[in-house]
Amino acid sequence: MPELPEVETTRAGLAPHLEGRRVSGVVLRRPDLRWPIPPEVPALLPGQRILAVRRRAKYLLLDTAAGSALLHLGMSGSLRVLPSSTPVREHDHVDLLLGSRRVLRFNDPRRFGCLLWQAPGEVHPLLRGLGPEPLSDAFDGDYLFARSRGRRAPVKTFLMDQRIVVGVGNIYAAEALHRAGISPLRPAGRVSRERYRALADAVRAILAHAIARGGTTLRDFLAPDGAPGYFEQELSAYGRGGEPCPRCGRPLRQALVGQRTTAWCGHCQR
């Protein structure tokens, strides 16, 4: 499932194939993704040169002079640059044709993803109000401390709120809290500045590490499939309820926090 590191990996993998290339056509096989694909995509994109491939939060932007294609992979989406002759498979919803030899193909079984349009000089409503990038200078413990004052929601819910910081989903929230020794249940407003510094450092370290590992799958980006393998092996808390805590050996607890399954160590995380 694409988390921020996978989206960043996708961006880095696509950029050399797309930047400078002209979109020669658009094929819509299933326009009803999470939202309908707006008419601007087939109307304005053909003939445009892709100037840059950018990422904001978990969104990808393909910039052209006429506007930007805005893509989200949802939780099951994938983007691949393939030879034009590649047979269409189930859930291949959209193709951006890149001349006669290559195609950018969007596959998304669950259709939680989207393909939208952002006019030049505008910021799409979905991108307004987003918090800072977790790997930028704007994100640190002092920032989290300031934003959390007076909040009673669990710190895990707070950390997963994209208005606070983008790109931290259920997996990385659980991992970062375990690493920082903070209980996911603790009200966000009752975490000290010092501990928020540890949490911000943990978020940053885990995401940077995952991106570095995702980078290893860049090479076979054109291959039929390259599922990133860093996931299961290196996780300390996520999905490990009942298993021993990697730090103290006591069994990890598991419960719903903000409607999300959450595992944590009742001893190491306070």
Added chain:
DNA sequence: CGTATTCCCTGCACGC
């Protein structure tokens, strides 16, 4: 405004 809940969708792991 902050918080809690529901829903979207499909594939897969279950248990019977």
Added chain:
DNA sequence: TGCGTGCAGGGAATAC
């Protein structure tokens, strides 16, 4: 073997 059930996930929409 085949069926039904429940869960997973990001995040918008809705309801307080």
